[in-house]
Amino acid sequence: MENLGFYNGEYDLIENMKIPMNDRVCYFGDGVYDATYSRNHKIFALDEHIDRFYNSAELLSIKIPYTKDELKNLLKDLVKKVDSGEQFVYWQVTRGTGMRNHAFPGAEVKANVWILLTPRSIKDMSKKVKLITLEDTRFLHCNIKTLNLLPNVIAAQKTEEAGCDEAIFHRGDRVTECAHSNISIIKNGVFKTAPTDNLILPGIARAHVIKMCERFNIPVDETPFTVKELMEADEVIVTSSGQFCMSACEVDGKLVGGKASEIVEKLQAALLEEFLEQTK
Template sequence: MQNLGYYNGKYDLIENMMIPMTDRVHWFGDGVYDATCARNYQIMELKAHIDRFFNSAKALNINLGFDKEYLADLLQELVHKLDEGDLFVYWQVTRGGNGFRSHSYDSEVKANLWITITPEKVTKIDKKFKLTMMEDKRYQYCNIKTLNLIPSVLAAQFAKEKNCDETVFHRGNIVTECAHSNIHILKDGKLITHPADEYILPGIARANLIKVCHALNIEVEERPFTLEELFAADEIIVSSSGDLCNSAYELDGKAIGGKDEKTLSKIQKYIADKWLKD
């Protein structure tokens, strides 16, 4: 198959799949999701992504109706139905209880499981990002991967229209994350990253970046950092499931980073050797 769509046990090409109008996603975006990439049919960091997915569902009181092992086995089974092995693997649940529109719900009804799998390659580690920024006006549930992504959609479009790769969010003077990535800085040989609180998504690539730094004896500070620190950083790193550790060279027309390529290259080589080798 060139791509795959799945809904509650049925699967086909995505363009052939139909979702009931009574699914609560249409009215409320009532659900959570997670996503990662597969290389050579092997899903990257699957356990960590599934753990985060279950945490998101629990935070919204969604009755999944299946366990982690079932989901892992299903995803691994479905990726092997694709014609090629470098893939974007996405899954979500929407709250069960299909029916006419009602804000309240029956917490005993099992969720609806969606999966889509499409060809996609992980971004090359040496690609450098051009950034822009905007005020972070999102609510304080950024740590939950809900389906309500309008602020991120607007921020991604903002970047696209400015011919940039990502939009950096900030709350006042504090940098939080990007439209669909985490952001970190290197300064004086240390990695500085916003703490995993309600203002950012606890990215799996972010967690791996921290582990890599520990393995390389690079000090890590999990603390908020400012816009001034961002502009003055030795290097700026953007990370996500598809962009594992990419540096940035420009932010709103100003040159940034490029002052500690030795440390950056050490981190990127470790990540490339572990996750990106054929």
């Protein structure tokens, strides 16, 4: 298959799939999701993504109709049905299907599971990215990977219009995260990244970068940092499941980073090696 869409046990090409209008995702974005990549039909960091997925669902009182092992096995099986071994592996769960009502449906309504598999490769980490800053006006549960992504969509459009690659959110002077990524900085040899509180998503790639910092004895500081610190950092680092660790060259039209490239390159090489090893 060129791609694959899955909905509650049925699957076909994504363009052939039909979804009930009363799936609560249509009205409320009532669900959570997660995503990663595969190579050679092997899914990278699946355990960590599944753990985060179930945690997001639990925080919204959504009961996933599979055990963790069942869902992992399902994803592994479906990935093999797509021709390309390099895929963007996306899955989500919504609270269920029923007539529109803000209150949760009864316990008899089961959650809906979606899976979408499309050919896609991880990004080239040697490419420098351009960023913009935006006030973070999202709700106060950014640690949940909710399907309510309208603020992120608006940020992505503003990023596109600015000719940039990603938007950095900040609440007042505190930097939180990007529209689709985590944001960190390197200053005086220290890797500094926001704490995993309710204002950021606990990124899987972020966790892997921290692990690599520990391997190379690079100090890690998980405390909030400001927009001023960001602009004055030796390096500005964007991390996500599709790009692992990319450094920025520009924020709001001003040149940034480029002062600790040896640290960045060391982390990038180690992360790519880990990905290739786990998906060989």
